[in-house]
Amino acid sequence: MYQEAYRAVETVLKDATGATDVLLGDGGEHADLASTIAFALAKTEKKSPVLIAGEITAAITDTLAAAGITVSTTGPYINFIFGPAYVAGVVKAASRPGYGCLAAVPGRVCIEHTSANPNGPLHVGHIRNSVIGDTLSRVFRKAGYDIDVQYYLNDMGRQIAIVSWGFDHLDIPQNEDEKDDHYVARVYVAANHALKADPSIKEEIDRRMGLIEQGDPETVEKFRRAVSLCAEGIKVTLNRLGAPHDRFVWESGFVQDGSMVEILDRVEALPESSHDDILAVDLTAFGFEKEYVLRRSDGTSVYAARDLAYHVWKGEHFDRLINVLGADHKLIGAQLQATMKLLGEKVPEIVFFEFVSLPEGSMSTRAGKFISADELIDEVTKKAFDEVTIRRPELPEEERRAIAVSVAIGAVRYDIVRVSQEKSTVFDWRQALDFERQSAPYIQYSHARACSILEKAGEFTPAYEFTTESEIALAKQIGLFPVVLRTVVNELRPHHLAIYARDLADLFNTFYHTDPVLKAEAGVRDARLTLVRAAQNTLSEVLETLGIDAIRSM
RNA sequence: GGGCUUGUGGCCUAGCCUGGAUAAGGCGUUAGCCUCCUAAGUUAAUGAUCAGGGGUUCAAAUCCCCUCAAGCCCGCCA
Numbered sequence: 001m002y003q004e005a006y007r008a009v010e011t012v013l014k015d016a017t018g019a020t021d022v023l024l025g026d027g028g029e030h031a032d033l034a035s036t037i038a039f040a041l042a043k044t045e046k047k048s049p050v051l052i053a054g055e056i057t058a059a060i061t062d063t064l065a066a067a068g069i070t071v072s073t074t075g076p077y078i079n080f081i082f083g084p085a086y087v088a089g090v091v092k093a094a095s096r097p098g099y100g101c102l103a104a105v106p107g108r109v110c111i112e113h114t115s116a117n118p119n120g121p122l123h124v125g126h127i128r129n130s131v132i133g134d135t136l137s138r139v140f141r142k143a144g145y146d147i148d149v150q151y152y153l154n155d156m157g158r159q160i161a162i163v164s165w166g167f168d169h170l171d172i173p174q175n176e177d178e179k180d181d182h183y184v185a186r187v188y189v190a191a192n193h194a195l196k197a198d199p200s201i202k203e204e205i206d207r208r209m210g211l212i213e214q215g216d217p218e219t220v221e222k223f224r225r226a227v228s229l230c231a232e233g234i235k236v237t238l239n240r241l242g243a244p245h246d247r248f249v250w251e252s253g254f255v256q257d258g259s260m261v262e263i264l265d266r267v268e269a270l271p272e273s274s275h276d277d278i279l280a281v282d283l284t285a286f287g288f289e290k291e292y293v294l295r296r297s298d299g300t301s302v303y304a305a306r307d308l309a310y311h312v313w314k315g316e317h318f319d320r321l322i323n324v325l326g327a328d329h330k331l332i333g334a335q336l337q338a339t340m341k342l343l344g345e346k347v348p349e350i351v352f353f354e355f356v357s358l359p360e361g362s363m364s365t366r367a368g369k370f371i372s373a374d375e376l377i378d379e380v381t382k383k384a385f386d387e388v389t390i391r392r393p394e395l396p397e398e399e400r401r402a403i404a405v406s407v408a409i410g411a412v413r414y415d416i417v418r419v420s421q422e423k424s425t426v427f428d429w430r431q432a433l434d435f436e437r438q439s440a441p442y443i444q445y446s447h448a449r450a451c452s453i454l455e456k457a458g459e460f461t462p463a464y465e466f467t468t469e470s471e472i473a474l475a476k477q478i479g480l481f482p483v484v485l486r487t488v489v490n491e492l493r494p495h496h497l498a499i500y501a502r503d504l505a506d507l508f509n510t511f512y513h514t515d516p517v518l519k520a521e522a523g524v525r526d527a528r529l530t531l532v533r534a535a536q537n538t539l540s541e542v543l544e545t546l547g548i549d550a551i552r553s554m
Numbered sequence: 555g556g557g558c559u560u561g562u563g564g565c566c567u568a569g570c571c572u573g574g575a576u577a578a579g580g581c582g583u584u585a586g587c588c589u590c591c592u593a594a595g596u597u598a599a600u601g602a603u604c605a606g607g608g609g610u611u612c613a614a615a616u617c618c619c620c621u622c623a624a625g626c627c628c629g630c631c632a
Contacts, residue, residue: 028575028578034574036573039612039613042612043612076575154632157632158632159631278630287557290628293629298630302631302632303631304632327627329632330557330626331557331558331627331628332627332632334558354625357625362625388594391592391594418568419566420567420568423560424625431581434580434581435594436580436581436595437579437595438579438581439580441594442594442595444594445594445595448592449592449595457591495568499567499568499569506579509596512595512596513596513597517591554592
């Protein structure tokens with residue numbers, strides 16, 4: 001709907017002015033669309049922008065009126081307001097299940113996110129990755145893409161060698177009710193302590209690193225056990241968050257099946273490769289000072305080599321690769337992209353997000369200095385349960401628990417996704433536990449209100465005549481949903497959807513307070529109920545796309 | 555030292571890419587609103603030299619340069 005209206009205005013403006021860019025943009029509070037083309041034409045036409053705007057408006061008013069679009073000027077601005085036909089069309093479209101879905105796009109997209117090292121549970125920094133990646137995945141699906149979501153499991157890194165050493169040498173029993181990934185973290189922290197106290201342990205770690213690369217069965221089994229234990233715990237957390245993966249890809253697989261060696265051979269053949277005793281790629285042509293090391297002088301490979309093999313594999317199976325990575329991977333990510341380009345392979349697109357730190361400083365799994373995602377979810381759920389109990393004491397406990405979980409997960413996810421990814425943040429308990437405005441519960445609450453009205457209303461005959469300011473503003477915001485989805489896909493910035501959801505809830509609440517629905521007279525009642533249904537359906541679709549439960553009662 | 559990112563009322567955030575109409579929300583504070591569709595709501599008041607300086611432009615929070623501050627990176631770690 002919006003696209004068509006936009007194009008109609010753009011075409012007419014182009015015809016009238018002869019300009020290639022008619023400077024058409026959001027009209028804000030003034031209009032649905034506005035053009036500042038009059039400013040640009042002022043110089044060449046040697047007339048005042050106000051005059052030009054008036055002339056253009058006079059020339060196009062009739063044409064656009066036929067399309068149901070009103071044109072007017074305010075000073076030099078040309079404003080366009082979409083009429084009743086547009087509003088009715090939007091409400092009709094938004095009433096259908098699945099509203100917002102875009103036409104299927106050919107090709108497969110691989111989205112990799114989270115991929116945290118399996119040496120401990122996910123913490124509040126990791127889940128920024130999960131939430132951005134999962135929201136992006138949901139938006140892509142809704143926008144018609146065939147996607148596969150992957151977690152790359154670094155199962156042969158140094159930390160895993162340290163964890164396996166800890167399991168062998170430190171007698172640390174698992175606590176009762178202790179989640180496996182939390183147990184692994186405890187062993188990892190203790191092993192690091194031991195390593196610090198006795199540097200000779202490093203030799204044993206190095207030995208394990210060599211053995212794992214050679215595929216020594218006993219070492220492989222030790223690593224596999226530790227990694228599995230941790231990964232299963234991580235999966236539980238991701239499922240709680242509603243951010244599951246289609247598959248976990250084990251890094252060691254690319255060593256075992258020989259594909260890494262194959263890639264290293266190809267790298268070796270590159271004119272940019274240098275191999276005295278090590279294998280590295282010279283990326284100065286791409287502006288990198290440091291060379292990209294892939295194989296150590298002792299013959300073992302580094303992480304980057306396996307990562308390269310993983311991406312070549314992904315390139316064989318997918319048409320588009322998207323990785324979500326923390327800002328600390330900016331350099332290594334750019335080096336990977338450059339090397340993929342040199343190899344003539346598909347270059348992954350990388351979505352970077354900045355760090356989440358604690359008020360007392362940055363987080364560290366090794367130092368045991370972090371707030372785990374599980375702890376966060378537990379605390380928020382507890383608070384949510386208390387809140388539901390205060391508000392709805394009459395509900396059975398089971399139902400209150402279910403609502404609390406939906407509210408908590410929503411609150412956690414929304415709190416993360418609403419901030420644009422290039423901004424570093426400081427974790428704040430007070431904010432995490434705030435369920436008031438600009439939070440998921442606020443949006444969920446609007447949805448529940450809409451559901452409640454519809455339930456009380458019963459059957460009604462759809463009607464599409466809207467007259468009040470609140471009705472029209474709400475309908476127009478509903479019409480923007482597909483536009484926002486496209487923006488998120490184009491820019492790979494999911495926070496736009498979060499902001500959109502909040503604005504939609506705001507407009508629904510304004511409508512709710514200014515325009516009575518159930519008590520309105522017959523004709524108006526039908527139209528308002530139709531609008532409530534469209535709003536409810538849109539809120540539900542938006543929340544779902546954000547990975548937040550659209551609960552019907554709270 | 556070099557590179558990347560950020561800096562918007564007391565606090566948190568949107569707007570910045572694609573320059574234009576009184577800089578938009580929330581938290582906080584103050585004063586209101588439940589015989590009325592769920593008050594996780596809502597009305598109003600309060601509060602901003604858009605880090606600082608320079609430049610481009612008819613027009614700069616937005617683009618360019620410099621300075622300052624914060625975070626991250628610059629391993630034969632991952």
